[in-house]
Amino acid sequence: MSEPVTNQAATKVYIEIVERLRDMIANDGLGSGDRIPSERELSERLGYGRSSVREALRALELLGLIETRRGEGTFIKDFHEHRLVELLGTFILQGQKVRKDALESKILIEKSCIELLFLKGREHLLSHMLESENVSFNEIMVKIVEGTDNRLLKKIWKILSEYVSSFHQDDIDQNQIHSFVQAIIQSDQEAALTAFDQLRNLSK
Amino acid sequence: MSEPVTNQAATKVYIEIVERLRDMIANDGLGSGDRIPSERELSERLGYGRSSVREALRALELLGLIETRRGEGTFIKDFHEHRLVELLGTFILQGQKVRKDALESKILIEKSCIELLFLKGREHLLSHMLESENVSFNEIMVKIVEGTDNRLLKKIWKILSEYVSSFHQDDIDQNQIHSFVQAIIQSDQEAALTAFDQLRNLSK
DNA sequence: AATATCACGTGGTCAGACCACTGTCTTAAT
DNA sequence: ATTAAGACAGTGGTCTGACCACGTGATATT
Numbered sequence: 001m002s003e004p005v006t007n008q009a010a011t012k013v014y015i016e017i018v019e020r021l022r023d024m025i026a027n028d029g030l031g032s033g034d035r036i037p038s039e040r041e042l043s044e045r046l047g048y049g050r051s052s053v054r055e056a057l058r059a060l061e062l063l064g065l066i067e068t069r070r071g072e073g074t075f076i077k078d079f080h081e082h083r084l085v086e087l088l089g090t091f092i093l094q095g096q097k098v099r100k101d102a103l104e105s106k107i108l109i110e111k112s113c114i115e116l117l118f119l120k121g122r123e124h125l126l127s128h129m130l131e132s133e134n135v136s137f138n139e140i141m142v143k144i145v146e147g148t149d150n151r152l153l154k155k156i157w158k159i160l161s162e163y164v165s166s167f168h169q170d171d172i173d174q175n176q177i178h179s180f181v182q183a184i185i186q187s188d189q190e191a192a193l194t195a196f197d198q199l200r201n202l203s204k
Numbered sequence: 205m206s207e208p209v210t211n212q213a214a215t216k217v218y219i220e221i222v223e224r225l226r227d228m229i230a231n232d233g234l235g236s237g238d239r240i241p242s243e244r245e246l247s248e249r250l251g252y253g254r255s256s257v258r259e260a261l262r263a264l265e266l267l268g269l270i271e272t273r274r275g276e277g278t279f280i281k282d283f284h285e286h287r288l289v290e291l292l293g294t295f296i297l298q299g300q301k302v303r304k305d306a307l308e309s310k311i312l313i314e315k316s317c318i319e320l321l322f323l324k325g326r327e328h329l330l331s332h333m334l335e336s337e338n339v340s341f342n343e344i345m346v347k348i349v350e351g352t353d354n355r356l357l358k359k360i361w362k363i364l365s366e367y368v369s370s371f372h373q374d375d376i377d378q379n380q381i382h383s384f385v386q387a388i389i390q391s392d393q394e395a396a397l398t399a400f401d402q403l404r405n406l407s408k
Numbered sequence: 409a410a411t412a413t414c415a416c417g418t419g420g421t422c423a424g425a426c427c428a429c430t431g432t433c434t435t436a437a438t
Numbered sequence: 439a440t441t442a443a444g445a446c447a448g449t450g451g452t453c454t455g456a457c458c459a460c461g462t463g464a465t466a467t468t
Contacts, residue, residue: 012421013420038448039449040448040449050423052421054255054451057450059265062263062267068450069449070429071450072429072430072449072450098355104357105354109316119406150305150308151301151305152302152305153305202323218451242419244418252453253454255451255452256451256453261419272418272420273418274418275419275460275462276460276462277418278419
């Protein structure tokens with residue numbers, strides 16, 4: 001009965017390759033723009049068939065983590081440009097409920113960012129920009145989110161923002177925007193949050 | 205000189221296939237657990253080689269959007285289980301700053317959930333559960349997040365929660381938790397938020 | 409009826425073959 | 439010597455055909 005030891009590759013080859021690539025990138029300190037070995041070379045070095053190597057590379061490419069140029073090679077992309085958004089949007093965010101959730105989430109994160117902005121005392125950084133006239137509410141929001149100095153939160157907000165914009169159009173009263181802006185300029189957190197709640201119909 | 209019309213397939217085949225699959229899923233109203241055609245059948249129906257079909261499927265599998273079982277077939281997964289984050293996490297969430305941002309984001313989303321819970325008047329749903337003694341803060345938070353009836357927000361929180369737990373351990377005073385819980389039971393939003401701020405050191 | 413067997417379909421993997429494109433190196437024309 | 443044209447090698451893109459490993463259901467056996 002000595003185990004037949006059926007291959008039973010617990011992990012599929014292409015997954016194994018993805019991990020090897022990750023290690024390779026980490027160990028060799030490869031970064032944005034650098035080139036990784038050709039498919040044929042990876043195939044030889046890792047000891048797997050070229051088609052398996054390609055499956056791994058295609059998956060990473062779909063994620064936007066690498067870029068391939070025919071005739072040239074495969075290159076690492078700036079990880080901050082990953083395509084999470086489009087992918088999630090296309091495949092996951094579909095139903096009506098999800099849209100509602102997305103809009104709701106977006107607004108709540110905006111509010112969180114406002115609070116965080118004040119908590120970190122960074123609201124003054126926006127003053128000069130807010131004083132000019134022709135700024136849309138969205139532009140203001142972008143500055144607020146960026147002002148929080150939290151790239152992750154910014155990323156999440158941008159994702160939601162892009163997705164929401166595909167089916168929802170903000171329609172906000174100019175006066176309310178003005179109140180909101182004034183509150184920020186005056187560094188009045190409470191007033192800013194109140195204005196935002198009204199703006200977004202979050203008051204009870 | 206009549207254009208040689210080099211193939212120049214603007215879009216690579218595997219991308220084309222990913223899109224076709226998306227349409228197929230949308231049009232046929234396929235959902236979690238449903239089976240999609242076999243690789244060989246897709247190859248025939250779409251008119252592309254099996255290897256290209258596989259590249260597309262492997263990419264979607266890495267994303268956690270589909271699941272393949274040898275000998276059985278390929279199935280659609282619950283989109284709420286996608287692995288995007290884990291993947292991106294492995295590749296891009298590494299620096300110290302990112303960790304700090306993640307913890308910060310997590311806490312802010314928690315606060316948002318508390319507000320949303322009250323806004324929707326769903327805080328009473330937790331009362332019975334909160335009255336029992338041996339519940340950890342994390343368990344309470346889970347209930348709150350779930351109570352918001354926003355799957356997207358829940359998903360984001362869970363992701364952040366998992367990631368944060370890999371390097372951070374909450375250490376919260378029991379008395380503060382008690383105050384927080386009492387405020388919720390009494391449906392006192394303001395007190396709950398104040399308690400949370402203290403709990404998380406968000407007060408100024 | 410219960411059980412063992414086997415054929416078929418499915419995913420997993422590989423090897424080899426072309427094609428299309430890019431960059432370089434060689435060679436021929438100036 | 440300079441330059442332009444062509445040959446060549448390397449790389450990704452795609453397809454085909456071949457096995458293997460595994461699950462299922464029909465079939466044969468008991």
